[in-house]
Structure formats: structure tokens, C-alpha cells
Amino acid sequence: MHIHFTDPYRSGASLIHRLDPRTKMLCTLAFILATSLMPAGEWLHYALLLCVPLFVSGLAGLGLRYVLKRSFVALPFALAAITLPFTVPGPTLVTLPIFGGIALSAEGTVRFLSVVLKSWISVQMAILLVATTSFPDLLWALRALRVPRVLVSIVGLMYRYIFVLADEAMRLTRARAARSGERAGSQSGGSIIWRGKVAGGMVGNLALRSFERSERIYDAMVARGYAGESRHFAPPRLSPNDVTALASLFAFLVLMLATGLLLGR
Amino acid sequence: MLYTPTFSPPLLHIPEGFLHPVVSITGWVIAVACIGLALIKTRGQLGDKQIPLMGVLAAFIFAAQALNFPVAGGTSGHLLGATLAAIIIGPWATVLIMASVIGLQAVLFQDGGLLPLGFNIVNMGILGAFTGHLTYQLIRRVMGQGRASLVVAGGVGAWISVMLGAIATAVQLAVSGTSALNLALPAMAGVHALIGIGEALITVGALVFIRTTRPDLIQNAQAAPGTRSAGWVGIGLAITLALTLISPLANPNPDGLERVAEDQGFLNAAQGPSYTILPDYTVPFIQDSNLTTIVAVAFGTLVVFGIAYAIGRISRRGMTA
16 A cells, blocks of 8 residues: 655656756755745845746746645744734834734734745745655765764655655555544543553554564664675766856846845845 | 545645745755664664665654544544554654655655655654654653553553644744734644644554563663653753743843844844845844743753753663673
């Protein structure tokens, strides 16, 4: 059985797909950092920044819907910033006709909208990175960018066994469902504490199975010549396309930041 | 059946853009330092088995976060897993496991941003591993080796680790100017007091199951810090609590540093060239006396935990040598 595990990678042969994984990772990080450094209320700059993920997804041939559909993942978190219009001091924008009139400050509202917009733009770029780069390539890029070898190997092994252990978790869930009778209209399933205990037992069971599986995996690795080190290819030189992509994106971001931070106020 | 990989409490995964860049970088520095130490520590303990064991257990935590149980009103109780992992295999290995899980969730599913990833790892992984583990050890020392002590120690440890994660998140959002502390802190703490109960129930259930089937795993983890470190943690917690009670009294001027800055006239000067790098919305950090208190307490707690842990390790080494 295979779980419905949604790997976000979409294979393709576009210009973006063929860029070096290191280039894509550096560009994504730089874009996100620059977006987060942009001051609040710079609407024109936000619009220009938004053009980058739109342009890249056009080049990658993913279609607008793919990225947009996934870009709202962080929206529920906007709840955390929703207090800003009420708490930031400043001139009143509107007074809400609830609880005898609550004032929304202009500055707080601008700041709230800026946080949500910047977050939404940044997320699109992160989605594009994983949609156009396969997971092994991402790991390779991490290694090439000097992330410790052991950590990269752990994450790589984890990714491989998520599918196995999530299947195991599904089996446990199905076994519980098969043994949980329910009669329409009557209370079923025991108290919350009892339910929690059952779920806990399942987690404990999964933990033991994982331990045992890791022993087997280690034995298998040793049998194939593993001696505590995993091996990676040496990174090749960047192609002209990569250099162009890096240079143009960095130039764009520097321009954005310079105009946004210095001329903006 | 559909498997959605994002079952852990959504409010603890801070997305892109919600933390100030300076705060984000601070989080990364803390996370990188802890991960580096954890790599060295686990390498010493596990040797060649480090990669397969850590990798599979990270996949376990990822899968275990999908095992949930229904609570009232369509909500469900589920697991973050840092405390459970720390009790079974120790806090340092847990740092690596949780960092891998949270990192993968951020990169592949945008469940939490890349810049806030440092603090996401600290809040859900590192804080959870150490506070959960230390609380567990402390209660086990006091209550003995029985089943009741396992239930209480695991449950309280799990609950505290979730609460601390939530409080830390609220403080980071407030320092970043994204959220008002006087609203966000009670909201986060309140919601996670309940979420923490789910975490505690599952952790206890798992520990009781493992104690029945593989008691050696629970016994082995007891080899971590000794009696003395538990005592130090107790003293540390008492000092922290006392400081918390005293600190509002010790600050006669409610406006704090903000007022001082205004009196001295360097508030206007400070708004010159530097405000582009540190925009003025970091000022709430200074303005809000409640926040200053809580930040101080939070950092104080961390420092005390760190010192207690270090003393415990050193004294244990001294005893075995």
C-alpha cells in the first residue's frame, strides 16, 4: 500500500528545472531575505517583487494555479498579526461598529497588510524552489553549500523512510478503525483520556517498530560496505545560465532594497 | 485515505515574513549552535549508527504527528514529539531529529518559513527536548521508578514543553512587532494549555506502552543526568520563579527604557540612519514593561536551565571519574 504523500516536485525540462540546484536555493533565500527586509507600506515594491515568482512560474511551465493554490498555506497564521490594527497607536482609520466602537489605526493596518503580503510573496518563491528541484538535488545543494555531511545524510535517510513509516502509521490507524465499533445515536469511543491513551500506545508501537527497522537498515548498510560516511559527488562549475540567473536576480534585489529602504522615506 | 503531512499545531510554525530579520537571524544562530553540538554529542554516543538511527527516528516523528485522536467539536489531539523522543533517546539526539522534521516541513510543505526556521526549530525542537527531558528527570528522581512516576513525569514534561514553545513563539512575534504581547501571549498560552494536554496524553500512552513491552528502553534513558543535576534544576526553577515575582516590583518606572531615552533626548537621534536596518517597530521591545519582564524571565529560565544542565553533567563526570 502507498500513502497519498504529496511530494511537491513537478518534473519538467524547462529553463528553471535545468538550473543548478545551488543557484535556485541561493536565489530563493536571497529573494525571501530581501522581501522580509522591505519596509512596511511599500506597495509598489511588493508588486514588483511579486512579479518575480509569477515570471519564474511562467518560465517553469507550472501554470499559475499550481503556485497560487499552495501559496495560501500560511494564511491562518495571519491571525497572530490581526491584533496590530487595534494595538498600534496612530491616527484612526475607521471605527468598527462593534463593542461600542473599536478604532483601527492606520499605521497598524498598513503594518498588518504588509506582513501578510510579504509572507504570501515569499511563500510563492519557496513553493517554486521545491516544485522545480527534486529532493535529492535539494540535498546535494545543501551539501554543496557546506551544510554538515552528517545532517544532510540524516535528512536524506529520513525522507526515504517517511514513506515506509507513514504507511506503518496508516496501518495502525486502520487497525484502530477496524476495532472501533460505532452505533448511530449512541456515545462511542470512551473518554478523552482513554482515547489519548490508545493513540499514545499506537505512537509507542510505531516508535518500537522504527527502532527495530533502524537496526535492520544499519545492518543492510554495513553489508553493502558502509563505514560511517556517506558519499556525495563533487559539485561541478556553474553554467552560464546559472551565472546569468544569479546576477540578474541579485541585481534586481539590490535595486529593490536600495530604492525601498533609502528613497522610500 | 488522504494523508496530509501537516498535523502538528499550526500556530507554532511561524511562516515567512512574520519575524523581523534580526530576530530570524538570532534564531538561526541559536539553532545552528545547538545542532552543531548535537552532531558532535550523538556522534560520540552512536558512532556509525548515527545516520540510520537518527534518520529513521526523524521519519518516525514525522509519521507519529499524523496519529491523532478525536476530541470534541471536530478537533483532535496530536503529537509534537520532542519530549517523547528526548525521554527515549536523550535530548541531544532529539535536537537532530526535530531539526530534520521541522526543516523538511518548512522546505517541502512551506509549513513554517525558511527565515523563521531557526526559531521554529528552537521553539518546537530544542526547547521541547531539553525542558521536557529535564522536567521528566526531575520528577522521576523525586517520585521513584514506579509506573505512577512515569505517568506524571512524562505528562508534565510534555505539557511544559508545548507551553514553553507557545510562549517563546508569542514573545518572538511581539519582539518582531508582528503581534501585541498582551493579546498574543494569553491567546497562545491558553490554546496551547489545551494542546499540551493532548501532547501529554499521547506521550504518557506511548511511555506506558514502551514500559510494558520494552522496559529496557525506559531504563537506559535514566543514565542521563544524575541526582545532583535534578537538584540544581529544582533550585534553578525556584530562583527563576522568585525573580519573576520580584521583577515587576524592581521596575518603578512603567515606561522603562523608553522614558529614559526620551528624557535623555537620544530617541530622536536614534531614528537617524539606523532605522532602515532596525525599523522603529522593534521599539515595543523596550516600550512595553510587561514584555521586558517576560523576555527577561524567558531568557533567565533558559540560562538557568543551561547552567543547571552543565553543572549536572560536570558533577556526574566528577563522580564517575
